[in-house]
Amino acid sequence: MNISYQKWFSIQMLHSFFTNGLCPYVVLHPFAETAQVMKNHQLLLKRAEGVFSMYAGSENGTEDLFSNLNSLEPLYFQLLVEDPHFYNYTALPQISASEMILLTNTPDWNYLHQNDEVSAADVVTVRQEDLVLGTLQENDVLEITDEAGSETIQKTIYGNPQPETENDVPPVHIRSLQTGRYRAWHNDAEIGDSFYHFNTEIANNCVGILAIDPALLQHPNDQEIKLSAAFEVRKVYRKYKIIVSPQNAIKITIGDIHEAITSGQPEGTQPASYTNLGEEQFMGDQKATVFIAPKPEALAQYIDSRPVLTYSYPDPVSNTTIRTETLKLPNPGPETLEEYITPAGEKAYSVTMIIYV
Numbered sequence: 001m002n003i004s005y006q007k008w009f010s011i012q013m014l015h016s017f018f019t020n021g022l023c024p025y026v027v028l029h030p031f032a033e034t035a036q037v038m039k040n041h042q043l044l045l046k047r048a049e050g051v052f053s054m055y056a057g058s059e060n061g062t063e064d065l066f067s068n069l070n071s072l073e074p075l076y077f078q079l080l081v082e083d084p085h086f087y088n089y090t091a092l093p094q095i096s097a098s099e100m101i102l103l104t105n106t107p108d109w110n111y112l113h114q115n116d117e118v119s120a121a122d123v124v125t126v127r128q129e130d131l132v133l134g135t136l137q138e139n140d141v142l143e144i145t146d147e148a149g150s151e152t153i154q155k156t157i158y159g160n161p162q163p164e165t166e167n168d169v170p171p172v173h174i175r176s177l178q179t180g181r182y183r184a185w186h187n188d189a190e191i192g193d194s195f196y197h198f199n200t201e202i203a204n205n206c207v208g209i210l211a212i213d214p215a216l217l218q219h220p221n222d223q224e225i226k227l228s229a230a231f232e233v234r235k236v237y238r239k240y241k242i243i244v245s246p247q248n249a250i251k252i253t254i255g256d257i258h259e260a261i262t263s264g265q266p267e268g269t270q271p272a273s274y275t276n277l278g279e280e281q282f283m284g285d286q287k288a289t290v291f292i293a294p295k296p297e298a299l300a301q302y303i304d305s306r307p308v309l310t311y312s313y314p315d316p317v318s319n320t321t322i323r324t325e326t327l328k329l330p331n332p333g334p335e336t337l338e339e340y341i342t343p344a345g346e347k348a349y350s351v352t353m354i355i356y357v
Contacts, residue, residue: 003059004059005055006055007053008054008055008056008066008217009053009212009224009226009227010051011054011228011229013229013231014050015090015233016300017090017301018301019300019302020049022049022051023050023086025082026086026207027081028045028047028080029079030076030078031076034075034179037073038075041056041069042056043055043057044056066217070217072214075212078203080205081207085337086207089299089337090231091235093120093122093123098127100123100124100202100209101123102122102123102124102211103208103209105211105216106216107218110226110227110228111227111229111230113229116230117230117231118231124181124196125194126195126197127182127197129174130175131184131191140157140158140186141157141185141186142185142186143155144174144177144182145185146180146181146182146183147181154173172184177199178197179199179200180196181195182195182196196209233298234349235298236297236340236350237340237349237351238292238293238297238331238332239290239340239352239353240274240290240291240307240354241280241288241289241354241355242254242290242355242357243286243287243288243355244356251313252313254311255311255312255324256291257307257308258307259271259308260305260307260328272295274292275291275293278290303331306328306330308326308329309355309357310324313325327355327357329353332352333353336351337350338350338352
């Protein structure tokens with residue numbers, strides 16, 4: 001059997017932390033139901049660095065292949081993170097145990113989120129456990145409907161005798177639902193917001209859910225459908241701990257750290273200086289002079305304009321400077337991320353690099 005494949009759509013995982021703007025550490029993993037649909041319809045998901053492409057297979061090269069696929073139910077994927085430091089360099093919205101980030105396609109927007117980047121607007125309510133109500137009256141009606149509220153998926157009418165304890169109240173069986181978005185009702189009054197239920201176990205390294213609605217995938221002028229998910233990079237204060245090596249025969253005097261002057265800045269621009277936070281004890285009897293950047297900046301895999309350390313060698317007799325040298329400092333990595341409270345008392349984050357001179 002000879003099967004030819006055509007690209008149906010592609011998804012880019014955008015992240016400005018990386019030099020090429022693509023995040024290679026977010027992986028699409030289909031839910032069991034979606035994996036079965038992909039098998040039944042000869043759909044093939046290919047992964048490149050930060051880009052996923054979905055191909056549709058056909059034995060006879062059917063021209064209306066994509067239009068046939070547009071009638072499929074939504075496809076669901078877990079967004080799995082392969083880099084443990086992803087959460088350090090990514091500014092994700094805060095979510096509770098009953099919430100999840102959900103990315104989905106729309107007919108008039110190439111991004112899979114509501115704003116320019118993944119944000120709190122993309123957080124949805126999730127119910128994975130059965131719903132139990134503590135107080136029920138005779139003939140109370142509990143319903144689970146579709147998202148529109150027009151189709152009843154499950155309906156239960158309660159009668160007497162009433163349960164004596166809350167644990168005796170029969171639950172609304174949410175765990176038996178298929179993956180999708182639903183609404184819960186008690187006597188025609190909605191219980192909370194609409195919610196998503198995922199009929200599979202969510203992995204510990206799942207950062208969110210991707211839902212692709214094939215009905216909204218339209219090929220404009222036979223052009224490829226390109227979708228994107230953009231993650232916001234975290235802004236941090238860069239911190240340096242400067243240690244004069246005890247092996248250094250000549251005592252070194254630490255000067256300051258200032259930001260590099262980049263091309264395009266006005267002539268005469270003075271570089272911003274790092275704040276000297278003083279000395280702190282470091283590993284036994286060593287002391288480190290601690291400097292912190294004047295403002296938070298976006299974390300980056302590489303930086304072209306590196307801050308510059310100034311230090312000097314004094315004459316021990318005359319107490320004058322023999323010579324002054326500078327050192328371009330490396331870029332602190334996201335693995336050193338820690339909470340930092342600014343002088344104004346605001347919560348922020350910093351990354352640290354230890355430098356020996």
